[in-house]
Amino acid sequence: MTPFFEALGWSEQFLAQMSDSDIETLTPVRLTEVRRNRVIGLDAQNERVDLALSGDNVATDMAVGDFVLSDGQRLVRVLSRKSVISRKAAGHTSQAQLIAANIDTLFIVTSCNADFNEARLERYVALAIEAETNPVIVMTKADMSLGDPQSYIDRAHAISDRVTALALNSKDPNDVAKLNEWCGPGQTVALVGSSGVGKSTIGRTLTGEDLLTADIREDDAKGRHTTTARSMHLMHAGGWMIDTPGMRELALHDAAAGIATLFEDITDLITECKFSDCQHKTEPGCAILAAIDAGTLSHDRLNRWQKLRDEDATNTGTIATAKERGRKFSKVKRTAFKAKRVRRGEIE
Numbered sequence: 001m002t003p004f005f006e007a008l009g010w011s012e013q014f015l016a017q018m019s020d021s022d023i024e025t026l027t028p029v030r031l032t033e034v035r036r037n038r039v040i041g042l043d044a045q046n047e048r049v050d051l052a053l054s055g056d057n058v059a060t061d062m063a064v065g066d067f068v069l070s071d072g073q074r075l076v077r078v079l080s081r082k083s084v085i086s087r088k089a090a091g092h093t094s095q096a097q098l099i100a101a102n103i104d105t106l107f108i109v110t111s112c113n114a115d116f117n118e119a120r121l122e123r124y125v126a127l128a129i130e131a132e133t134n135p136v137i138v139m140t141k142a143d144m145s146l147g148d149p150q151s152y153i154d155r156a157h158a159i160s161d162r163v164t165a166l167a168l169n170s171k172d173p174n175d176v177a178k179l180n181e182w183c184g185p186g187q188t189v190a191l192v193g194s195s196g197v198g199k200s201t202i203g204r205t206l207t208g209e210d211l212l213t214a215d216i217r218e219d220d221a222k223g224r225h226t227t228t229a230r231s232m233h234l235m236h237a238g239g240w241m242i243d244t245p246g247m248r249e250l251a252l253h254d255a256a257a258g259i260a261t262l263f264e265d266i267t268d269l270i271t272e273c274k275f276s277d278c279q280h281k282t283e284p285g286c287a288i289l290a291a292i293d294a295g296t297l298s299h300d301r302l303n304r305w306q307k308l309r310d311e312d313a314t315n316t317g318t319i320a321t322a323k324e325r326g327r328k329f330s331k332v333k334r335t336a337f338k339a340k341r342v343r344r345g346e347i348e
């Protein structure tokens with residue numbers, strides 16, 4: 001494959017999904033846009049490719065960032081993803097909407113002031129873990145922080161030991177360069193966080209472009225000018241940034257496995273409660289209540305877990321079929337039991 005395609009994120013993991021005959025007859029493409037009945041992407045030569053969707057291939061099953069195989073005219077299939085970020089679709093439909101695929105690092109942006117909120121950060125971290133991307137918490141406005149920026153870093157680290165956290169002034173390019181270690185060739189990143197925390201400022205510094213206004217004009221089939229927002233941007237460090245409208249409006253849903261992992265200590269304790277349907281309120285033999293009594297689990301943390309879990313259950317209820325829920329639940333249990341066995345030293 002070409003150096004361009006490797007910088008765009010192509011790797012052995014995707015190549016391994018191509019048979020010998022696929023390699024002879026099909027071309028891999030990374031999607032930069034998904035429309036109703038066609039998709040647009042870049043091939044290994046950095047050529048723009050426009051593919052029709054037909055048969056089983058429907059737009060709702062693809063996301064910006066997907067690697068797909070093309071026969072030159074049509075999309076043949078989507079290669080299995082290393083990560084995917086999705087959200088509950090608007091309205092009462094039962095479909096989760098795919099936001100972006102194959103993101104390596106999710107920059108969760110907040111600021112060293114009033115926007116800083118552990119509960120919100122936990123939601124994003126759970127979502128990143130569920131999506132199988134690496135969460136990095138970026139705290140902006142370090143230059144105008146109400147307190148010591150280090151205290152915010154400490155609070156962010158306390159959320160999970162899977163989290164990397166750093167503080168910076170997004171208006172200072174030298175400071176933003178601290179993010180380069182996640183932005184090199186082959187890496188794909190995205191920014192999430194509330195409005196006004198500095199996502200556009202960081203995006204502009206990393207890519208040299210105004211993300212939301214970086215539109216492309218083109219002629220549609222009838223010769224009219226149309227404008228569409230571009231959603232993949234090359235970064236100075238050599239990797240790519242995905243920025244779609246959906247990314248900016250991301251809310252938490254169906255993050256059961258992520259929540260379980262984030263609160264591993266709690267999901268672990270639950271397996272020791274005497275009753276399998278324990279509500280952890282007044283039941284005898286409740287491992288959660290015992291841990292609170294013993295001071296090894298804080299009320300605060302338990303409350304945050306309960307809130308996040310209830311919220312996730314409400315959101316998920318409208319999406320998942322009973323079958324999917326069963327699958328998710330067993331995944332959660334597997335995660336909890338695996339963590340336990342690792343701790344006991346039974347497995348690595």
Ligand SMILES: Nc1nc2c(ncn2[C@@H]2O[C@H](COP(=O)(O)OP(=O)(O)OP(=O)(O)O)[C@@H](O)[C@H]2O)c(=O)[nH]1
Nearest residue numbers: 140141142168169170171195196197198199200201
């Ligand atoms: N002093 C200082 N100002 C900052 C910093 N980060 C962002 N700002 C300012 O905060 C304002 C909002 O920043 P944006 O980058 O537009 O925030 P955003 O997250 O993209 O907001 P949306 O576009 O609404 O999603 C701008 O005026 C920035 O100049 C920082 O680290 N320090």
Ligand SMILES: [Zn+2]
Nearest residue numbers: 273278280286
């Ligand atoms: Zn209990």
